[in-house]
Amino acid sequence: MVLYQLLQKHSGVTKINLYDHKLTAPSELNQVVPIFRGDQTEVLPYDDDAIIQNNDAVFFATSAGVTSKIAPKYMAAHFPVIDLSGDMRLASEAQYTKWYHKPAAPAKFLRQTHYGLADFESAKGQTYIANPGCYATATLLGLAPLVQNDLIEPDSIIVDAKSGTTGAGKTPHAITHFTQVDENLQIYKPNQHQHIPEIMQELQSWNDQVPAIQFMTTLVPINRGIMSTIYAKVKAGVNEDRLTSAFKETYTNKHFVQYTGTQLPDIKQVVGTNNCNVGFVYNLVTHTITVASVIDNLLKGAAGQAVQNFNQLFNYKETEGLDLQTFLP
Amino acid sequence: MVLYQLLQKHSGVTKINLYDHKLTAPSELNQVVPIFRGDQTEVLPYDDDAIIQNNDAVFFATSAGVTSKIAPKYMAAHFPVIDLSGDMRLASEAQYTKWYHKPAAPAKFLRQTHYGLADFESAKGQTYIANPGCYATATLLGLAPLVQNDLIEPDSIIVDAKSGTTGAGKTPHAITHFTQVDENLQIYKPNQHQHIPEIMQELQSWNDQVPAIQFMTTLVPINRGIMSTIYAKVKAGVNEDRLTSAFKETYTNKHFVQYTGTQLPDIKQVVGTNNCNVGFVYNLVTHTITVASVIDNLLKGAAGQAVQNFNQLFNYKETEGLDLQTFLP
Amino acid sequence: MVLYQLLQKHSGVTKINLYDHKLTAPSELNQVVPIFRGDQTEVLPYDDDAIIQNNDAVFFATSAGVTSKIAPKYMAAHFPVIDLSGDMRLASEAQYTKWYHKPAAPAKFLRQTHYGLADFESAKGQTYIANPGCYATATLLGLAPLVQNDLIEPDSIIVDAKSGTTGAGKTPHAITHFTQVDENLQIYKPNQHQHIPEIMQELQSWNDQVPAIQFMTTLVPINRGIMSTIYAKVKAGVNEDRLTSAFKETYTNKHFVQYTGTQLPDIKQVVGTNNCNVGFVYNLVTHTITVASVIDNLLKGAAGQAVQNFNQLFNYKETEGLDLQTFLP
Amino acid sequence: MVLYQLLQKHSGVTKINLYDHKLTAPSELNQVVPIFRGDQTEVLPYDDDAIIQNNDAVFFATSAGVTSKIAPKYMAAHFPVIDLSGDMRLASEAQYTKWYHKPAAPAKFLRQTHYGLADFESAKGQTYIANPGCYATATLLGLAPLVQNDLIEPDSIIVDAKSGTTGAGKTPHAITHFTQVDENLQIYKPNQHQHIPEIMQELQSWNDQVPAIQFMTTLVPINRGIMSTIYAKVKAGVNEDRLTSAFKETYTNKHFVQYTGTQLPDIKQVVGTNNCNVGFVYNLVTHTITVASVIDNLLKGAAGQAVQNFNQLFNYKETEGLDLQTFLP
Known part of the structure; x- marks a missing residue:
């Protein structure tokens, strides 16, 4: 539609x-x-x-x-x-x-x-x-600068993805009934979401060191929008400046992907558009980068x-x- | 109240x-x-x-x-x-x-x-x-069986916690205005939430090997309820049966904590009660356990x-x- | 349940x-x-x-x-x-x-x-x-003081009733799919709701002058709760004090019905209880009383x-x- | 914006x-x-x-x-x-x-x-x-065919208007705090909404017989959108065909107003557009017409x-x- x-x-x-x-x-x-x-x-x-x-x-x-x-x-x-x-x-x-x-x-x-x-x-x-797929798009655009530039430990990728109900199709089911979705969070298809293999296929085409990803999906009470929150251990020797430059270089000339810096994007920034907004924060204590990548799942x-x-x-x-x-x- | x-x-x-x-x-x-x-x-x-x-x-x-x-x-x-x-x-x-x-x-x-x-x-x-604190409670009850029994790599803990708006207090702010919360997901206080140190203090009292946790909080458009989704690498030699028995042993006699097995809990199961429901799935490919722990933040x-x-x-x-x-x- | x-x-x-x-x-x-x-x-x-x-x-x-x-x-x-x-x-x-x-x-x-x-x-x-029925209860409790005491023009009753989705049952239908309910208001069964005849039967048992009521139902994006907003022309010679005393006399000794005065009740006041809260405002210019009556539809x-x-x-x-x-x- | x-x-x-x-x-x-x-x-x-x-x-x-x-x-x-x-x-x-x-x-x-x-x-x-004003627009477009053609009893107009929170402005207030709006319906400014006089001014410019309107506003848990549900007694001698032809004639050549017939419009039909959708049902028993008029309040x-x-x-x-x-x- x-x-x-x-x-x-x-x-x-x-x-x-x-x-x-x-x-x-x-x-x-x-x-x-x-x-x-x-x-x-x-x-x-x-x-x-x-x-x-x-x-x-x-x-x-x-x-x-x-x-x-x-x-x-x-x-x-x-x-x-x-x-x-x-x-x-x-x-x-x-x-x-x-x-x-x-x-x-x-x-x-x-x-x-x-x-x-x-x-x-x-x-x-x-x-x-x-x-x-919608989850694949949000997740791959969040990971591209890191995986293409080999900046993270390849076996450390964890994706906690959240989606509104339009991702689940229009057929009425118990899981998408208003009274079940409203005021609730529901994890579904744990370790079984069908977008996992296409994410892996693309990641490995970029960097064959990535063995697998941990990928979970949660249904949230909104209509449109996906947020992929992505965690990974940063490789020894890679500092925050290098991470920042990777995101900047990757997305400077890509019209539809906006790098938001350390201001992590929220879903409203992109709903209604073909944009993907990505930002990240780096935790020096845990050597973990957290990337937030948001898209309108229908666009x-x-x-x-x-x-x-x-x-x-x-x-x-x-x-x-x-x-x-x-x-x- | x-x-x-x-x-x-x-x-x-x-x-x-x-x-x-x-x-x-x-x-x-x-x-x-x-x-x-x-x-x-x-x-x-x-x-x-x-x-x-x-x-x-x-x-x-x-x-x-x-x-x-x-x-x-x-x-x-x-x-x-x-x-x-x-x-x-x-x-x-x-x-x-x-x-x-x-x-x-x-x-x-x-x-x-x-x-x-x-x-x-x-x-x-x-x-x-x-x-x-509310996040600390959900997170610690999800981690207790794993940390107390030394079943996970101590530096691999990642917590993606989601909360409804009652956790943010009653004072009107831009971030809790209906038009900002509704149809949105907002990450806030990245790597800075004040519940992090109390979680660490308690985890280390259980197991002094845990050096730090990666902990992120997302505001979701619901009133009551927290879901802590917890990821960790399982130690070599620990299989799914051992994980299961750890959760069962830990929570068999605890009236207010229910172990839900591989059926990950949703928030509606606990809103209105003093219960914490915890379940987990284990991914053999990534050696990662995902625990979901849900509570009513106000109870x-x-x-x-x-x-x-x-x-x-x-x-x-x-x-x-x-x-x-x-x-x- | x-x-x-x-x-x-x-x-x-x-x-x-x-x-x-x-x-x-x-x-x-x-x-x-x-x-x-x-x-x-x-x-x-x-x-x-x-x-x-x-x-x-x-x-x-x-x-x-x-x-x-x-x-x-x-x-x-x-x-x-x-x-x-x-x-x-x-x-x-x-x-x-x-x-x-x-x-x-x-x-x-x-x-x-x-x-x-x-x-x-x-x-x-x-x-x-x-x-x-749930609508009948909210509506009758809002109308009782007026109809029993013959204070309104009997042919002037208009009820604009709003209900959450739990009133619509648990079977998934298109009308109760989250994406259809969320961010929407839907009028349904216009002039055809099956609670109309039981409301009429009870009203006429109280006052046989009431010939009919205009009754409309709107589905709103909440789970629990009904608000019946009731409009009627006040009879000539009836002033606001008489209206107030009718509500007070009717509900003083009824444990489960609270008269809230001119502070019209909202739905949160009653969700989770067996209470019906009713309040009214009187408009001297239009000679119209507006009663708001709220209940938890499941209680x-x-x-x-x-x-x-x-x-x-x-x-x-x-x-x-x-x-x-x-x-x- | x-x-x-x-x-x-x-x-x-x-x-x-x-x-x-x-x-x-x-x-x-x-x-x-x-x-x-x-x-x-x-x-x-x-x-x-x-x-x-x-x-x-x-x-x-x-x-x-x-x-x-x-x-x-x-x-x-x-x-x-x-x-x-x-x-x-x-x-x-x-x-x-x-x-x-x-x-x-x-x-x-x-x-x-x-x-x-x-x-x-x-x-x-x-x-x-x-x-x-937003309420005035929705209400006037719903009433225009009836008032301009003198089809209803002029003192019988009752408007039950519902609005999302964007109508209430961006400043955080208690009434628009997510926890107050969510899962709630709140009547506000009863008989006191400042759009009442502009509605009256315009109605009287169309038909000086209209003495006043009963107008109530309810805040509903959605972002965008207004539904004005309008009730009025139809004049003796006016039948449903006459009502239908009035709506058709009035709106046939108006690009931004769609007459939806007896299928009453819902809010999703217009959110995102400059359209007003209006439909009505006529109740022969109560001689009452119910018009539903929906707009996007921000457009x-x-x-x-x-x-x-x-x-x-x-x-x-x-x-x-x-x-x-x-x-x-």
């Missing part, structure tokens, strides 16, 4: 065709997604031949287990895809099956996809872009980064369609 | 006299604390001679910097005190001044107080009980534990006045 | 037997209601013969459409029932069918029940007590009033099991 | 100069309003001569009591002003003093201002525009409507700078 809002304002998008797997006959957007009250835009039943024939690119916003089945057809046709699902993010069939508990796409297709962490990996020239963590990838793919200005302002207050 | 509610229902308490530092003439409770609408109980101006003469014990619920000045008089009189403030918790003048930014009570008095972590240190026979983290100490001091049944039920739902 | 908590602390209740319609074999409370983690109390399959034989009274906390079928058997046996459902509150079959969209119990049984608005209608000597609006009725039925002190304190803050 | 965000994206605005009454020397936006972290835009001390000389128009976003003093100078200079404060909305000195408890601007200036309810009163050709209720007035004043397209999308979800 947020993706549709963004694309409507994108200067390079002249026509958006909407397709839905669950439809058997054309419908209207307000029927399919009631929150779009009054919007009579046509929504068509999913049809891959029609999609490939009538469009220049497609965005998939499907549940796990869907694009693993349909991706090969698009790949075979060299048709540009930006896939917001997790199905094609992992290069390993075994890892996918282990973490998603579903059959993976064939390995030859998994290996052709591009992991679209847009601030580090350009989508230019790619065909099938696996858009990163930078999903639709916003998808548009960022789309812009790279089609050579639009990086901020095209993403010149957004925070929700104040 | 919560303390007053508890003591009203305590079978051993026949008369509660209320005193307020800010008064110069007697007033009524509903005037001093408007939420006690209609309660015309007399509140007297603070007068230490009168307190000592007319009562059997006193509870202090004052801001930092108050009881450091008045404690010596009560100690000299051997008058029982349960002090909910942080002033007399630390045995070291230097530590107090460093973390509280105020002058400390004289060392000879600081050394006479009892740190009342009631599930581990009995108040029986004590005179001046320094009631622990177990303040007034409830104060009554628990009061019961120990005066030989009441440990559950007297604390037979509370969770707020459902 | 709240009822079970209350009865556990009731001095006159020696044994609570739990029964569940959905069970076919005995189970444990923690299995049936997961929030009662660790509580291994036996829950038995529903069996009316066993209930009548092994108990002194029964509380029904069933969905609409259940007790209309089972009530006759208990009535025939003259077995005391406190029914928290709406099935037996209306004396008219036609009204029940119209508002509940289900078949009603036979009229001869409907006419034998007692509408248990406990602060006005004593349950003493009754057998089948239909415990009032005064359900389980608390059920215990109040139980106390009347079995001659216990009216506050037995209901000596509760507000959730502070 | 929201106004500044809107103007930054307005195609007709080439330069925004910021001024602050409290400054004595130039400062930066991030210093004056910390939420604009990193924004080093200059903020100048307030200086009316400089404002008039260096700008084409000015927006005032001041507290009550400020523009009553400074407005005459701008009026004398025929300099375009859009005043978001309440100081210049009422044509009557006596009314201002009664409701605002401050001295009013001289009557000759009060009578020269334009009440800028932008969907009904065009600002074209005006000089001093008093931008309406349609303040900055958005100010830009709408600015567009009318300077002949921009009505949607210029206001092509906003709702915050989903």
